[in-house]
Amino acid sequence: xxxxxxxxxxxxxxxxxxxxxxxxxxxxxxxxxxxxxxxxxxxxxxxxxxxxxxxxxxxxxxxxxxxxxxxxxxxxxxxxxxxxxxxxxxxxxxxxxxxxxxxxxxxxxxxxxxxxxxxxxxxxxxxxxxxxxxxxxxxxxxxxxxxxxxxxxxxxxxxxxxxxxxxxxxxxxxxxxxxxxxxxxxxxxxxxxxxxxxxxxxxxxxxxxxxxxxxxxxxxxxxxxxxxxxxxxxxxxxxxxxxxxxxxxxxxxxxxxxxxxxxxxxxxxxxxxxxxxxxxxxxxxxxxxxxxxxxxxxxxxxxxxxxxxxxxxxxxxxxxxxxxxxxxxxxxxxxxxxxxxxxxxxxxxxxxxxxxxxxxxxxxxxxxxxxxxxxxxxxxxxxxxxxxxxxxxxxxxxxxxxxxxxxxxxxxxxxxxxxxxxxxxxxxxxxxxxxxxxxxxxxxxxxxxxxxxxxxxxxxxxxxxxxxxxxxxxxxxxxxxxxxxxxx
Numbered sequence: 309x310x311x312x313x314x315x316x317x318x319x320x321x322x323x324x325x326x327x328x329x330x331x332x333x334x335x336x337x338x339x340x341x342x343x344x345x346x347x348x349x350x351x352x353x354x355x356x357x358x359x360x361x362x363x364x365x366x367x368x369x370x371x372x373x374x375x376x377x378x379x380x381x382x383x384x385x386x387x388x389x390x391x392x393x394x395x396x397x398x399x400x401x402x403x404x405x406x407x408x409x410x411x412x413x414x415x416x417x418x419x420x421x422x423x424x425x426x427x428x429x430x431x432x433x434x435x436x437x438x439x440x441x442x443x444x445x446x447x448x449x450x451x452x453x454x455x456x457x458x459x460x461x462x463x464x465x466x467x468x469x470x471x472x473x474x475x476x477x478x479x480x481x482x483x484x485x486x487x488x489x490x491x492x493x494x495x496x497x498x499x500x501x502x503x504x505x506x507x508x509x510x511x512x513x514x515x516x517x518x519x520x521x522x523x524x525x526x527x528x529x530x531x532x533x534x535x536x537x538x539x540x541x542x543x544x545x546x547x548x549x550x551x552x553x554x555x556x557x558x559x560x561x562x563x564x565x566x567x568x569x570x571x572x573x574x575x576x577x578x579x580x581x582x583x584x585x586x587x588x589x590x591x592x593x594x595x596x597x598x599x600x601x602x603x604x605x606x607x608x609x610x611x612x613x614x615x616x617x618x619x620x621x622x623x624x625x626x627x628x629x630x631x632x633x634x635x636x637x638x639x640x641x642x643x644x645x646x647x648x649x650x651x652x653x654x655x656x657x658x659x660x661x662x663x664x665x666x667x668x669x670x671x672x673x674x675x676x677x678x679x680x681x682x683x684x685x686x687x688x689x690x691x692x693x694x695x696x697x698x699x700x701x702x703x704x705x706x707x708x709x710x711x712x713x714x715x716x717x718x719x720x721x722x723x724x725x726x727x728x729x730x731x732x733x734x735x736x737x738x739x740x741x742x743x744x745x746x747x748x749x750x751x752x753x754x755x756x757x758x759x760x761x762x763x764x765x766x767x768x769x770x771x772x773x774x775x776x777x778x779x780x781x782x783x784x785x786x787x788x789x790x791x792x793x794x795x796x
Contacts, residue, residue: 343718344714345717352717355685356687358482359482361386361387361490362488362588365519368400368566369542369544369545369566371564371565372432372434372569373436374400376422380442381405381406383440399549404418405422414447415446415453416453423457424461427469431560434474437450437475440481441482454475457475458475478498479493486688489587491518491589495542504576505576510538511579512537512540512579513539513578513580513623513626514542514580514581516582517544519585519753522545522547523765523771524767526765530768531620531623532623535620535629537629540578541567542572542589550762551564575596576600581602582619583605584607585663586665588663590607594606607668609669610669611766612672615669616639635769638768642770650677657679657682657730658729659731660732661683661684661732661733662753665690666751667752668696671708673772673775675703683708685711690713694710730747733751735750735758747782747785751766
């Protein structure tokens, strides 16, 4: 960028603004044929990340379990960095540390050595072996590698230590899906390897939450407790990725939270399985259904009034428990907040993006608020996303642009000319928000540019109140008039 020279005698303060010559030519309108993602061979500004991340996130929700990544160090470093940004907690993730020789000779030596080192040094109860693009392309036989590692440890450590640690292989080639699919694959893998027997009924319900926040999981626990229902939450990150700081801590340190091994083993004895997110956890629920004939409910995630009603009514019908007054009051508080703020939300145009299940739930909720969804994007392609959004649109008489498995480039290009009032999505939408000078209300994964969002729920009636509060205050920040006579 060229800047005009300042004269040697200097300039006065009121002359300090300097004219600049742009380094590039002016913005030109995009070729309409290349805006739609299906017409491109490249993804621009993706709203998704890799499969292994989803499997690692799931694994960190199990008590005394370490994810072991069969791949290069970068596959682990990126995820640890991402989790530290989002959850503000350190994440213990191991790697078999591929180098050039692994590409030639395979990753067997790396994996067997890594498993041995983890068993000796960290003494985990479970190791989740997460594959990557490199190991899958090379054709590593992970299952046979695990058997080889156990055989090696029997000779060195004895049979009890060698087989005392459960080892679960999770296949997550990034070229075959996103973090949503990785979490989904993990849900099925852990149940296949650990939930193997059906014994006596336990009168509990299984919850596979999907990729939601620790605060969301605490809110689900709250609803179950208020209804007097015992639940087993698979991948409970509420006390592993949001834990209290209480030194001193022993090494190796494992958080007290997470789903325990015996709880996973007990899941075949439950009344039903609720996969709150069909696309991230539905495979696990369907496995339990096919293997043990356990009723499965695949969504909807309990965001907003309608979806939370469905979740609680199903729980009530299944267990015979009535919905208590305390929860009905929470529902009433949400409805009261919606009535109090309707004049701020009514007819506001909104664009929404995120993971498929959570985005569908948020879309229905904004319709309940009287808002009009103009564009709805799922960064991960889902077999049910388009149909679910179309059903909501028909019910609320709106016609949003539906982008299933697209990117934020197409999303931004579409909403530029639609006079959007507000955007709802994760932190990847910050640049879009700033470019369009439209507020961004954050939800979903990842949110890394705000503090405390990992603790704030959006599920349940109380979570709906917090999300509504965020939406209304963001609108007021941008649109509150200068006229002091305006009344809230």
